[in-house]
Amino acid sequence: MTSVEEILATWLDKFKPHEDGALLPPHHDHCLACGPDNPHGHHLVVHRRGEEVHAVHVFDQRHVGAPGIAHGGAVATVLDDLFGFLLYLTGAPAVTRQLEVRYDSPVLLGVAYELVAKIVRAEGRKLFVEAEMRDTSGGLVAFASALFLRVDEAHFRQGASNSPPLARPI
Numbered sequence: 672m673t674s675v676e677e678i679l680a681t682w683l684d685k686f687k688p689h690e691d692g693a694l695l696p697p698h699h700d701h702c703l704a705c706g707p708d709n710p711h712g713h714h715l716v717v718h719r720r721g722e723e724v725h726a727v728h729v730f731d732q733r734h735v736g737a738p739g740i741a742h743g744g745a746v747a748t749v750l751d752d753l754f755g756f757l758l759y760l761t762g763a764p765a766v767t768r769q770l771e772v773r774y775d776s777p778v779l780l781g782v783a784y785e786l787v788a789k790i791v792r793a794e795g796r797k798l799f800v801e802a803e804m805r806d807t808s809g810g811l812v813a814f815a816s817a818l819f820l821r822v823d824e825a826h827f828r829q830g831a832s833n834s835p836p837l838a839r840p841i
């Protein structure tokens with residue numbers, strides 16, 4: 672079982688320096704984009720690569736929009752969550768204040784795409800970030816930019832009263 676307090680307790684370890692090349696930990700086990708225990712999730716796997724974060728991702732039938740094509744919201748979910756891995760490089764939790772996604776080409780189901788995100792600049796609590804999604808030929812299929820704002824743990828406790836402990840699969 673994982674409560675909000677248990678999740679927050681793991682963050683001390685997560686928001687510490689991770690070596691270049693390291694596999695970065697999921698935000699928590701049921702995170703929609705990166706949680707390994709979320710049956711509806713994307714199971715995004717992310718590594719640090721220098722000052723960027725990197726993933727290779729395949730969307731599947733659970734994330735369908737038009738037939739054979741990933742739903743735009745699913746693509747946005749993955750890009751938004753990828754930004755959440757940059758936070759492990761900054762050492763502090765933050766949340767999305769604004770997200771903009773440009774869809775250059777359809778993202779096909781069952782096809783591998785490469786995703787890279789970086790911090791463009793930091794101003795006080797504000798982190799301006801950008802990400803690209805490319806096909807195996809290097810063609811840009813989506814571009815995202817976002818503003819993340821650093822928050823303290825109290826922000827996440829807002830969800831505690833309506834977040835029953837999540838059962839882990841046996």
Ligand SMILES: CCCCCCCC(=O)SCCNC(=O)CCNC(=O)[C@H](O)C(C)(C)COP(=O)(O)OP(=O)(O)OC[C@H]1O[C@@H](n2cnc3c(N)ncnc32)[C@H](O)[C@@H]1OP(=O)(O)O
Binds near residue numbers: 822
């Ligand atoms: C642990 C990480 C997990 C990551 C998971 C993946 C990402 C997510 O899914 S996060 C979930 C989705 N996001 C949310 O739920 C956030 C909901 N929003 C909120 O709770 C609040 O709006 C919150 C906390 C972000 C900001 O509130 P608040 O502290 O009042 O900040 P606010 O005053 O609006 O803005 C702060 C600063 O940013 C500036 N700002 C706000 N919006 C913009 C913008 N679009 N562009 C430029 N600047 C902006 C403001 O002008 C202000 O600047 P300054 O401090 O210089 O005056």
